[in-house]
Amino acid sequence: MADGRVVVIGAGPAGLEAARLAADLGARVTVVEKKQALGGMPISANYAALTHGFRSAEEAMGEMISAVVDHPNIELRTSSQVTAMSGSAPELSLTIANGDASEEVSAGAVIVATGFRHFDPGRETQQYGYYEFPDVITLADAEAMLKADNFVRPSNGEVPERVAFIQCVGSRDRQIGNEFCSKVCCGISSKQAIEIRQQVPDARVFIFYIDMRMYGYWENDIYWPAQEQYKVNYVKGIVTEILLKGDKLVVRGED
Ligand SMILES: Cc1cc2nc3c(=O)[nH]c(=O)nc-3n(C[C@H](O)[C@H](O)[C@H](O)COP(=O)(O)OP(=O)(O)OC[C@H]3O[C@@H](n4cnc5c(N)ncnc54)[C@H](O)[C@@H]3O)c2cc1C
Ligand code: SF4
Numbered sequence: 639m640a641d642g643r644v645v646v647i648g649a650g651p652a653g654l655e656a657a658r659l660a661a662d663l664g665a666r667v668t669v670v671e672k673k674q675a676l677g678g679m680p681i682s683a684n685y686a687a688l689t690h691g692f693r694s695a696e697e698a699m700g701e702m703i704s705a706v707v708d709h710p711n712i713e714l715r716t717s718s719q720v721t722a723m724s725g726s727a728p729e730l731s732l733t734i735a736n737g738d739a740s741e742e743v744s745a746g747a748v749i750v751a752t753g754f755r756h757f758d759p760g761r762e763t764q765q766y767g768y769y770e771f772p773d774v775i776t777l778a779d780a781e782a783m784l785k786a787d788n789f790v791r792p793s794n795g796e797v798p799e800r801v802a803f804i805q806c807v808g809s810r811d812r813q814i815g816n817e818f819c820s821k822v823c824c825g826i827s828s829k830q831a832i833e834i835r836q837q838v839p840d841a842r843v844f845i846f847y848i849d850m851r852m853y854g855y856w857e858n859d860i861y862w863p864a865q866e867q868y869k870v871n872y873v874k875g876i877v878t879e880i881l882l883k884g885d886k887l888v889v890r891g892e893d
Contacts, residue, residue, distance in 0.1 A: 642666055643745045645732055647720055651676020653751030654702040660749070661711035668743060669706060670715045670734055676703045680755055683778055686785035689829055690855060695785075723748070757816070763808045766880050773798075773887055774880060777826055784833050794885070797838050802889045803827040804877045805847040819849070825856040828864045835868040844871045846891060 643666055646657045649671035675681055677699040680688060685695040706712050715734055720860045722733040728746035756778050760768030768774050772793040775783075783789045791798050805827060808816050824847070831843045850872070851862040864870040877891035 643668060644747045644749060645670060645730075645743060645745045646749045646751060647892065648672075648678070648751035648753055649676040649703075649706070649714075649716075650751060650753045651680065651699070651702060651838055652753065653678070653749070654699075654706050656749045656751055658702070658705045658709060661706075661709045665711065667709075667712045668715060668734075668745070669712060670718050670720055672719050674717050675712075676706070676716065679756075681701065683756070683781065684785055687829075689860065692829075692833075710771045720748075720808075738777055751790065757808050759807045762814050763811070765807060766804065766877070771882060772886060777823065777830065779829050780834075782883070784830065784837065787837060789837050798841050801831075801834055801841055801843045802877075803831065803843070803845040804889075805845065806849070807877065817850055821851055824851045825860055828852070828856070828860045828870070828872070831870040832860070832864050832868050835870065843845050843868075846871055846873050846889070847874055848874070848876065877890065 642668045643656075644660045644665045646653045646660070646667060646669045649657075649669050653669060653671070657667045657669045670730070673682060679685070680695040680699050687693060688695050688698045691698070698887065707714065709874065715736065718736040719735050720732050721735045721740065724731050727748075730745045730748060732743045732745060734741050736741055756776065758768075759766060759776060766774055768776070773791045775792065780789070790796060791800075805824065806819075808814060809819055810817065827845055831845060834841055834843055850861065865872060873893065875891050875893040877889055879890050881888045
């Protein structure tokens, strides 16, 4: 490498871990994060307990953040973005802008870890009435309620008697640009199903799935305990529509 510096763009879990590993191997690292806070989606979207270990997002991400903030080989540029890059590895030149100020940085390698955005089921598929029915929520909405230890029906503030997860909404749909399975939502919905059963023990929880992408940790520590210990009901089938009947939602589907 002509310049031993590694620039990591994005300080979510992936960028933080990449930065720490590169720095541990002796590289000088610059982390560029567009937000003011480090930690990526688990922090900015207020996630509750994170796997592995069901630890609070602040605690789990805090360890990763400290390892980067305290590392002698790592420099941080928050509220900043890479606005230009030229050359080719290992002789790269980048412009990093922070508001009106900017600096030129030479690097041997760049790691892009800019992450993801949450899928909007109401806007992107118009299925299942996300904008129509207050009690249709996303995993991200559920995270915020679980974090507040207040898992209720948004329509009336009452605890739900039954909760249904619908898997794979918008997944493998080329029309909306989602060609692939995300690989995380089977695990996250099963994790949330466990948390709902812990917080609202009287609620019955159903997961309507097409495929379950569970392996290793997710299978052994989440999927099987969800069924065997927490009595979560996994139903293979496709939910075709959600209807409002009285003040309750009815989930209709094909088994
Ligand atoms: C509801 C939900 C719950 C989840 N719970 C868990 C869990 O319990 N355990 C688990 O392991 N995983 C969980 N996940 C998955 C986990 O959140 C992701 O795998 C993880 O956040 C991906 O990390 P990342 O760094 O790739 O992306 P992100 O977390 O999206 O971070 C990307 C970072 O890059 C920054 N960025 C973006 N663009 C730029 C740019 N141009 N310049 C500079 N910076 C930029 C962003 O501001 C952000 O800080 C969950 C996901 C969801 C949706
Ligand atoms: S199979 Fe599981 S991980 Fe893949 S998109 Fe469907 S719900 Fe998400």
